[in-house]
Amino acid sequence: MRLDKLGVVIAVITGYAVTVAPFATFRANRIVAGEPQTLLNSLPAWAGPTLLAIIGIAVLIGLFRTPATFRLAASFAALIALFLLIGLAAEHLTPANNTYARVSPASGFWLLLFAFALLAADALTRLQPTPLMRIIVLVLAGAFIGGVLASGSWDKLSILKEYGARADSFWTEAGKHITLTIGSLVAAVLVGIPLGVLCHRVQKLRAIVLNVLNIVQTIPSIALFGILIAPLGWIAAHVPGAAEIGIKGIGMAPAFVALFLYSLLPVVANTVVGLAGVPSGANDAARGVGMTERQRLFKVEFPLAFPVILTGVRIVLVQNIGLATIAALIGGGGFGVFVFQGIGQTAMDLVLLGAVPTVLLAFAAATILDAAVELSSPSHSRTSA
Amino acid sequence: MKLRFPTILRLLVFALLIVFLIRPEWFASVFRPLTENNAPAIYNQGSLLTLTLLHLRTVAIATAGATVVAIALAILVTRPIGAEFLPLSRSLVNIGQTFPPVAVLALAVPAVGFGEKPTLIALFLYGLLPIFENSLTGLTTLPPTVTDAARGVGMTGWQRLIKVELPLAMPIILAGIRLSVVINLATATIGSTVAAKTLGEVIIAGLQSNNLAFVLQGGLIVGILAVMIYDGMSAIEKFIAKRTGLVQQT
Numbered sequence: 001m002r003l004d005k006l007g008v009v010i011a012v013i014t015g016y017a018v019t020v021a022p023f024a025t026f027r028a029n030r031i032v033a034g035e036p037q038t039l040l041n042s043l044p045a046w047a048g049p050t051l052l053a054i055i056g057i058a059v060l061i062g063l064f065r066t067p068a069t070f071r072l073a074a075s076f077a078a079l080i081a082l083f084l085l086i087g088l089a090a091e092h093l094t095p096a097n098n099t100y101a102r103v104s105p106a107s108g109f110w111l112l113l114f115a116f117a118l119l120a121a122d123a124l125t126r127l128q129p130t131p132l133m134r135i136i137v138l139v140l141a142g143a144f145i146g147g148v149l150a151s152g153s154w155d156k157l158s159i160l161k162e163y164g165a166r167a168d169s170f171w172t173e174a175g176k177h178i179t180l181t182i183g184s185l186v187a188a189v190l191v192g193i194p195l196g197v198l199c200h201r202v203q204k205l206r207a208i209v210l211n212v213l214n215i216v217q218t219i220p221s222i223a224l225f226g227i228l229i230a231p232l233g234w235i236a237a238h239v240p241g242a243a244e245i246g247i248k249g250i251g252m253a254p255a256f257v258a259l260f261l262y263s264l265l266p267v268v269a270n271t272v273v274g275l276a277g278v279p280s281g282a283n284d285a286a287r288g289v290g291m292t293e294r295q296r297l298f299k300v301e302f303p304l305a306f307p308v309i310l311t312g313v314r315i316v317l318v319q320n321i322g323l324a325t326i327a328a329l330i331g332g333g334g335f336g337v338f339v340f341q342g343i344g345q346t347a348m349d350l351v352l353l354g355a356v357p358t359v360l361l362a363f364a365a366a367t368i369l370d371a372a373v374e375l376s377s378p379s380h381s382r383t384s385a
Numbered sequence: 386m387k388l389r390f391p392t393i394l395r396l397l398v399f400a401l402l403i404v405f406l407i408r409p410e411w412f413a414s415v416f417r418p419l420t421e422n423n424a425p426a427i428y429n430q431g432s433l434l435t436l437t438l439l440h441l442r443t444v445a446i447a448t449a450g451a452t453v454v455a456i457a458l459a460i461l462v463t464r465p466i467g468a469e470f471l472p473l474s475r476s477l478v479n480i481g482q483t484f485p486p487v488a489v490l491a492l493a494v495p496a497v498g499f500g501e502k503p504t505l506i507a508l509f510l511y512g513l514l515p516i517f518e519n520s521l522t523g524l525t526t527l528p529p530t531v532t533d534a535a536r537g538v539g540m541t542g543w544q545r546l547i548k549v550e551l552p553l554a555m556p557i558i559l560a561g562i563r564l565s566v567v568i569n570l571a572t573a574t575i576g577s578t579v580a581a582k583t584l585g586e587v588i589i590a591g592l593q594s595n596n597l598a599f600v601l602q603g604g605l606i607v608g609i610l611a612v613m614i615y616d617g618m619s620a621i622e623k624f625i626a627k628r629t630g631l632v633q634q635t
Contacts, residue, residue, distance in 0.1 A: 005469045121480070122473040218567060218611035220574040223588045223604025230419070230597050322485025326575065329592060339491050343579060348495045355488035362483040370479075 007063035013115040021108035029100040042089040054081045072123035078116040090156035104158040131371035158349040176333035181320040188263030196271025213265035221326045228254035255332030263316040270312025274305030307377040314369035321362040406434040416598035440583040447508030459520030504576030512565040519561025523554025556626045563618040570611045
């Protein structure tokens with residue numbers, strides 16, 4: 001049997017991860033330096049060798065040229081074992097009745113996670129799943145993580161201890177994060193698509209609008225958030241009723257406006273590109289059958305430009321989920337609150353509590369919208385190009 | 386060369402930026418209305434010029450590293466020896482772009498400590514993706530007639546790469562580098578949340594002391610730098626494209 005090149009890379013990474021790198025870190029309390037623990041030390045006597053065996057089999061399947069379904073199954077088995085056993089490691093390493101001790105995953109765990117995620121990504125890419133299949137895999141993975149969280153087997157892990165100490169504020173910030181992201185996206189779509197149509201129709205406007213929006217994109221996010229504090233503060237103080245509906249100089253309002261401004265360029269630009277890509281034959285035919293301008297826009301141009309516009313929405317959504325973390329710097333809330341608190345206290349588990357949900361959210365949004373874009377493209381529903 | 390209005394405007398803005406960086410106190414009266422309670426109108430916790438140069442240095446080092454690694458990887462996966470990695474590398478680029486820069490920055494801190502290093506890592510990783518993606522597009526969408534011709538005249542794989550494929554892909558690769566530089570110029574400001582010396586320091590000082598003049602100064606310098614570098618690199622791309630004759634060939 002011939003060797004698989006990616007399999008060799010994965011074997012090298014896992015080899016290093018199980019022999020040299022520590023699997024978990026034990027700390028007597030939240031902020032002292034940790035003691036690295038090897039894989040076999042971190043786990044109960046039965047579990048260590050079991051995990052090594054599962055990893056070994058998965059590496060062997062990856063190392064040789066095996067069918068993609070095998071590789072996918074092997075990588076998922078290894079990932080599931082890793083996820084379940086890291087919780088067990090935390091339980092095993094924490095002394096009984098000690099509430100100060102912290103156990104967190106160390107570099108070995110992260111490397112193993114990376115290696116098998118790589119194997120899984122490669123197998124999935126080779127299988128070329130349909131958009132629907134990708135969403136099903138995503139939902140199953142989400143359900144698995146949700147199940148593990150609900151079962152309480154991760155409760156001894158440091159990141160969940162951070163969560164336990166601030167469960168209420170976690171969900172408040174999560175709500176703010178999603179409100180900021182989705183709210184500014186909806187506002188950008190409502191303003192950006194008509195603006196894009198206008199730019200498509202009026203040649204002179206196009207260059208001006210796109211140039212201005214391009215320049216907005218170059219302003220660093222923390223500066224734009226900061227600059228907006230002044231005008232919004234002025235509006236809150238001088239426009240009657242503005243303060244009552246929540247417009248304030250600091251907090252969510254400037255963050256919302258900043259995200260909205262950043263979102264406009266992808267929406268407007270993609271609307272323009274999408275409309276420009278509508279074949280002139282389709283437009284001529286629409287005019288020929290006597291459609292009014294409005295009918296032509298809604299029945300011909302929009303449906304044909306839709307996949308490109310949706311791609312713009314995908315860019316905005318993923319970008320906003322990341323940028324919303326910065327809102328915490330101006331009191332706008334969101335997962336960034338935990339990231340920046342964690343940086344301030346050099347408590348990395350707190351950073352993770354903010355960063356991990358952000359990454360997962362962005363990844364899920366990208367997967368779902370990529371699938372939606374593919375489903376809406378004409379090449380998907382019709383075979384002829 | 387005839388100077389047109391946009392060119393004159395750019396030169397003016399550039400001159401203004403240089404004067405501001407060397408003699409910021411001359412502009413104090415402009416920023417005065419933005420301050421409250423007699424707060425300083427011009428950033429006074431360090432030299433704006435030094436911070437600007439450090440900012441540019443951080444971006445330059447990270448982008449240079451990202452350029453070398455990204456082009457090397459793109460060449461590798463488009464050769465027969467690395468072809469197995471091509472589909473996977475495409476998915477990885479897609480996944481990598483969903484990682485928010487703040488998360489990358491914050492997660493790099495435990496590994497390398499505070500300061501410039503986590504910023505360099507975050508900018509390097511973040512800059513890698515656009516360059517890799519564009520290099521991949523450039524190297525995989527070459528007209529087959531050209532590569533066939535190169536093969537026909539007996540060029541070795543190495544010669545084809547250096548003399549045909551890379552020059553033809555160069556404009557697209559340069560566009561990727563330009564995108565990466567502009568993104569990194571803005572992202573570098575976030576590095577100051579982990580104590581890196583960049584223009585973000587000015588903005589954060591403004592946010593903390595509620596001094597809008599600082600926020601605006603930091604933001605304006607980064608914004609102007611980004612627009613000027615974007616324009617400058619676009620001009621270089623056009624020049625190179627013209628020289629390789631890619632423009633006439635439509």
